[in-house]
Amino acid sequence: MASVSVEVLAGGGAAAAPYADQLVRHVERSGGAARAAGADLALRALVGMGDDRAADWYAVRLDSPWLDVAPLPSRWAPHLLPVFRRRLVGHGPYDRAVSLILRTLAEWGPAAAPAVPELVGLLDTPVARAAAEALGAIGPAAAGGRRAAGRLAA
Numbered sequence: 001m002a003s004v005s006v007e008v009l010a011g012g013g014a015a016a017a018p019y020a021d022q023l024v025r026h027v028e029r030s031g032g033a034a035r036a037a038g039a040d041l042a043l044r045a046l047v048g049m050g051d052d053r054a055a056d057w058y059a060v061r062l063d064s065p066w067l068d069v070a071p072l073p074s075r076w077a078p079h080l081l082p083v084f085r086r087r088l089v090g091h092g093p094y095d096r097a098v099s100l101i102l103r104t105l106a107e108w109g110p111a112a113a114p115a116v117p118e119l120v121g122l123l124d125t126p127v128a129r130a131a132a133e134a135l136g137a138i139g140p141a142a143a144g145g146r147r148a149a150g151r152l153a154a
Contacts, residue, residue: 006038009045017049024053040064047072059083062097072104077111080104088118094126102130106137113141 009016030039046054105112122131135142
């Protein structure tokens, strides 16, 4: 698949779905998790169309600036939450991926409830607002986090 074609498909969203199998083959030829010319763009197209085959590769390439794709399907939450939770704890608040993760958790709402402990841990950092927005989007399942936040404010 030519890089120009991949670039066009990367911005195609659901309209690129007829080419999903070709895009998957392009990513697979790159070694899946390995960086290769056009592979991140092919993955961006797959993520943009919500192709479930992209979830594993997305998790591995979280640092790629080409993967700032929103929204991610909430059905990916069970698969991506463990990766996201480790990233929220293991990297500083200035990590670019943290902002993407926080935005995604807010978009997922209640499906992101398992990440409440990590979100609470960010309430005294420079990304506190985004963490609080994610907690608010989670709703009642984040109640324990709100109590912990109250203790932080005291």
